[in-house]
Structure formats: C-alpha cells, structure tokens
Amino acid sequence: MVTGAAGFIGSRLAARLCAGGWSVVGIDAFTDSYDPAEKEARASLLADVPGFSLVRGDVAELELQGLFRGADVVFHLAGRPGVRPSFDIEQRYVHDNVVATRRLLAAARAAGVRRLVYASSSSVYGNAPTPFAEAAPTSPISPYGRTKLEAERLCLDASDDGLGCAALRYFTVYGPGQRPDMGIRIFAEAALHGRPITVLGDGTQVRDFTYVDDVVDATIAAADGPVEGMAVNIGGGSTVTLNEVIEMLEGLVGHSIDAERVGFARGDVYRTEADLTRAKELLGFNAKVGFFEGLSAEVDWIRDRIEAMEGSLA
Ligand SMILES: NC(=O)c1ccc[n+]([C@@H]2O[C@H](COP(=O)([O-])OP(=O)(O)OC[C@H]3O[C@@H](n4cnc5c(N)ncnc54)[C@H](O)[C@@H]3O)[C@@H](O)[C@H]2O)c1
Numbered sequence: 532m533v534t535g536a537a538g539f540i541g542s543r544l545a546a547r548l549c550a551g552g553w554s555v556v557g558i559d560a561f562t563d564s565y566d567p568a569e570k571e572a573r574a575s576l577l578a579d580v581p582g583f584s585l586v587r588g589d590v591a592e593l594e595l596q597g598l599f600r601g602a603d604v605v606f607h608l609a610g611r612p613g614v615r616p617s618f619d620i621e622q623r624y625v626h627d628n629v630v631a632t633r634r635l636l637a638a639a640r641a642a643g644v645r646r647l648v649y650a651s652s653s654s655v656y657g658n659a660p661t662p663f664a665e666a667a668p669t670s671p672i673s674p675y676g677r678t679k680l681e682a683e684r685l686c687l688d689a690s691d692d693g694l695g696c697a698a699l700r701y702f703t704v705y706g707p708g709q710r711p712d713m714g715i716r717i718f719a720e721a722a723l724h725g726r727p728i729t730v731l732g733d734g735t736q737v738r739d740f741t742y743v744d745d746v747v748d749a750t751i752a753a754a755d756g757p758v759e760g761m762a763v764n765i766g767g768g769s770t771v772t773l774n775e776v777i778e779m780l781e782g783l784v785g786h787s788i789d790a791e792r793v794g795f796a797r798g799d800v801y802r803t804e805a806d807l808t809r810a811k812e813l814l815g816f817n818a819k820v821g822f823f824e825g826l827s828a829e830v831d832w833i834r835d836r837i838e839a840m841e842g843s844l845a
Pocket residue numbers: 534535536537538539540541558559560561562563564570588589590591607608609610611612613626627631650651652653679700701702703704705710
C-alpha cells in the first residue's frame with residue numbers, strides 16, 4: 532500500500548515498487564493542497580504501470596481495514612505538506628496529517644500489516660543546532676511541523692512486534708515531478724519563463740536537499756531494515772544556500788535571474804542539515820545524486836513540461 536500515491540514522492544515510490552515486481556495499491560484523495568490536475572496527471576501515468584491499482588479517497592474516511600488485508604507493508608506518504616499555509620488552515624493539517632494517521636494505524640494493526648513506513652519531516656527539528664540527530668530534542672516552529680511530529684509519535688508509539696513502524700524524516704525533497712509550491716520548482720519555472728523571482732529572506736538560508744530517487748531508495752529499505760520504533764533522517768548530504776541554488780539555476784537556464792529579496796517567511800527554519808549516521812548504519816543509505824546533477828534533472832523536466840504545454844497550445 533502506498534498512501535499519497537498521486538503525490539510527488541508517492542507516485543515515484545509506487546512506480547519503483549511496481550518495477551521491482553510488487554503489486555501496489557495506491558490511495559489518494561487528490562486534495563486541494565495544490566492543483567489536483569497535477570496529481571491526476573501522475574495517477575494517469577501510474578494507471579499504465581503493471582501491478583498498480585488506485586483507490587480514490589480520504590485515509591481519514593475510507594474503510595481501510597479491508598483494503599489493508601493481505602498487505603505486507605504500508606508506506607504512508609499521504610499528508611498535507613507545506614509550512615507557510617499551515618498557519619492559516621491548521622485544521623486541514625490536523626485532519627490530513629494526524630487524524631488520517633491515527634485511523635491508518637488502527638486499520639494496519641487490525642489487518643495484520645507487518646511494517647508501516649511513515650513519511651515524516653525535518654521540520655520536526657525547528658531551529659535546533661545542526662546537524663540534526665534523531666535523538667536531539669524536537670521543536671517544530673510551524674503547525675505543519677507540529678502535525679508531522681504528532682503523527683510520527685503516533686506511529687512510533689504504536690510500533691511493536693506485530694506492526695513495526697518507522698518514521699523517516701525526509702529533508703527537502705526535489706527532482707523531477709516536484710510539487711509546484713516548492714522553492715526550486717517555483718524558481719526554475721520563473722527562470723525558464725524569463726520572469727523575476729521573489730526570495731523570502733536574504734537567500735543565505737541553508738537546506739539539505741534530497742533527490743527524490745534517493746528518498747525512494749531509503750523508503751523501500753525501511754520496509755525491511757531494523758528500524759522498528761525509530762525515527763531516521765533521510766538527507767541528501769549536500770547543504771546549499773538558496774543563493775547558491777539561484778546561481779546554479781542561472782548557469783542551467785543560461786541567463787541571470789532577476790531576484791527580489793523580501794522578509795523571511797514565518798515558520799521557515801534557517802538551516803537544515805541531516806546527521807545521516809543512523810540511516811547509513813541501519814538502512815545502508817547513501818545519497819547517490821549530487822545536488823547539481825539533481826537540479827539539472829529537475830530543470831530538464833520542467834523545460835520538457837513547458838515545451839509540451841506550449842506545443843499543445845500551438
Ligand atoms: N516533499 C518534501 O520535501 C517533503 C519533506 C518532508 C516530508 N515530506 C512528507 O512526504 C509526504 C509526501 O510529500 P510530497 O512532497 O510527495 O507531497 P504531495 O502533496 O505531492 O503528496 C501527498 C499526497 O497525499 C494526498 N493526501 C493528502 N491528504 C490525504 C488524505 N487525508 N487521504 C488521502 N490522500 C491524501 C494528496 O492528495 C497528495 O497527492 C508528505 O507526508 C510530506 O509531509 C515531504
């Protein structure tokens with residue numbers, strides 16, 4: 532089972548599992564967190580993948596126990612991402628991240644699922660000292676981060692010999708298919724259209740960017756690794772400032788980018804960096820894709836998308 536299968540990471544995970552010979556049932560509610568047409572497009576690509584089937588519906592409302600019966604692993608990626616909107620619509624975050632996870636856990640246990648892998652987030656750390664280690668205190672600074680932490684705790688508290696639960700704390704995921712509300716996608720699209728960009732903050736903030744296929748590798752490894760009852764950081768190992776991202780994008784699009792710098796956004800942490808000791812030891816995880824290579828792949832994907840759209844309008 533892959534919840535959030537029409538999402539950025541979930542769709543990539545589902546396709547990879549099917550390519551590895553698994554039968555995958557995806558669940559997605561096609562929520563309005565961003566244009567659902569983008570989720571529909573991913574779902575229609577998955578519809579042609581042998582071994583994949585889709586159930587449309589809300590994890591907080593579906594009759595999950597029947598769906599989960601016979602499932603070995605549940606990868607729980609459904610959720611409402613994004614820090615900034617979480618201040619305005621906190622209850623939606625509570626519903627999609629906490630209520631949905633609570634129901635899913637009860638159903639997974641009742642159905643005899645062996646392993647649950649939860650997509651948690653680096654935002655549980657807030658502005659803790661870096662590199663963030665899993666044992667460090669968590670102190671999220673946004674409703675998004677708080678709901679991810681609460682859901683993660685529900686999963687880890689539920690873990691036992693019957694249902695082994697692991698929470699992977701993903702660090703800013705990027706690459707082809709990235710969500711349209713995420714920084715790299717917004718900057719690259721604007722740059723390719725020759726439009727100016729707005730940088731929230733002075734651009735010195737640092738992110739540990741993680742390429743989507745590396746995240747998928749780690750997520751699949753967590754289905755069998757000895758990580759029951761644990762949180763594990765999954766980071767790309769490359770800490771880059773936003774200003775460096777913009778410089779690299781200028782190189783990739785072949786012209787300078789007109790960037791206006793405004794105030795820092797509420798809820799955005801200043802620096803993220805994963806301590807990857809646990810991921811390496813327990814999951815054999817090593818990010819394979821360096822930042823510039825991954826950024827180039829995302830820019831190529833966005834360029835192809837723009838050309839396809841312009842072609843369909845011509
Ligand atoms: N992208 C990142 O950088 C990042 C970083 C840390 C953690 N995460 C977590 O990873 C997961 C996937 O992130 P993503 O970037 O692919 O986001 P995404 O929004 O593209 O995918 C999430 C999917 O879940 C679905 N969904 C949401 N609530 C649902 C519900 N109640 N029932 C059924 N489906 C529901 C949405 O429709 C969406 O298709 C999320 O849980 C997110 O919090 C992502």
